[in-house]
Amino acid sequence: MTDERTYLVSGGRGAHQEGAPVNPPVDFTSTYRYRPGAENRWDYAREGVPSWAPLEELLAHLEAGTRQGHRGHGFVTTAEEHPVAVLPGLLFSSGMAAISAVTHLLPPGGHLILPRHSYMGFSSLAQQMADRGLLTLHRVDIAETEAVKTTIADVATLAQAQDSPVMLWVESPTNPMLEVADLPALLAEAKRRGLITVVDNTFATPLRQQPLKHGADVVVHSVTKFLAGHSDLIMGAAITADEELHRRLHEHRTLHGAIPGPMEVFLALRGVRTLAVRLDAAESNAGELARRFAALLGTGETQLRGVRYPGLDTHPQHSRAAAQLGGFGAILTIELPDGDTADAVLENLSLWTPATSLGGVESLAERRRRHATEPDTVPDGLIRLSVGIEHVDDLYADLLHALRLVASENRDENG
Structure with missing residues (x-):
């Protein structure tokens, strides 16, 4: 075979x-x-x-x-x-x-x-x-x-x-x-x-x-x-x-x-022809990013409210995904308090590209509720991340910088 x-x-x-x-x-x-x-x-x-x-x-x-x-x-x-x-x-x-x-x-x-x-x-x-x-x-x-x-x-x-x-x-x-x-x-x-x-x-x-x-x-x-x-x-x-x-x-x-x-x-x-090597690389990056961002929850360092990825133990269907899928994929989501905060994070990205679509070699980020037809069961501050094949440390550093910067600016505004 x-x-x-x-x-x-x-x-x-x-x-x-x-x-x-x-x-x-x-x-x-x-x-x-x-x-x-x-x-x-x-x-x-x-x-x-x-x-x-x-x-x-x-x-x-x-x-x-x-x-x-x-x-x-x-x-x-x-x-x-x-x-x-x-x-x-x-x-x-x-x-x-x-x-x-x-x-x-x-x-x-x-x-x-x-x-x-x-x-x-x-x-x-x-x-x-x-x-x-x-x-x-x-x-x-x-x-x-x-x-x-x-x-x-x-x-x-x-x-x-x-x-x-x-x-x-x-x-x-x-x-x-x-x-x-x-x-x-x-x-x-x-x-x-x-x-x-x-x-x-x-x-x-x-x-x-x-x-x-x-x-x-x-x-x-x-x-x-x-x-x-x-x-x-x-x-x-x-x-x-x-x-x-x-x-x-x-x-x-x-x-x-x-x-x-x-x-x-x-x-x-x-x-x-290159699907296997691309998907393996992107999936590895996505899993590592999901773990790193999940570790930030509750620390006060950022305004992250949630991280969702089938490879995390906290995902509601993690066991099902582990048994049924041959891998956890290259898509994850992060959730911020509201749409304005999410948009501010996206505006401060350098490496990630704010764009719709997914699955390319480059990493894309999009707030889904910017679309009027996205259902209201999708949180307003949810950002979908399509993870590419760049170095994971660069991807993490870029998004972490934006998260920290927006959190700091919001703290200053709120006194």
């Missing part, structure tokens, strides 16, 4: 033929020559191009837990792996395009169970669809397993009476509160009730979590984030082992024109 680190570098490189390019070529074309009267694999670029295949296949294999390289146009697996029956992933023009396509697997009148804390763009889209009567929205605390199971049972019963489908959408860890769901339990209950199950795996990446192995129907990614890893492109992906769902998602992508550009695909594939 090929290790993930090896497969990230070796997968999707095509057949081993003398004179073949080491890296897959890029298709800068909108259409293809066809042969009258013959079956032609490639026709028009909106339907698909050859240069998408390496990344689509690589992502599918990572999510399914298979590692063998691409040979021709098929997948090679071994009996010892007990692999998920994987289908090629589907690349989209953005994470939201992938999310929209998956959401539209629900026909009008369907029910969507969604974490109360989830990616803000999708949360807003789901609410808009609910307001227009396209679906019924049920928000849950995804970390409260028994409560979610009860919601699944109640909504499934209601939907059965209405003859309408139900989709369970899981984000774990959640954005930005980092709650960790009991994936095996929730997916098993949802499947028992006949729900469509979707997991947003952007934060964990397939190197830390593989929801298809737990029975998820579809996995979605913002490729923009950790997968591409350099904050220089927008892209999404959806992966499924279900042939009918794959067909419907492909049809949606084609008819809605939600396709990625060839250069973006090239850059994303290049970025994925």
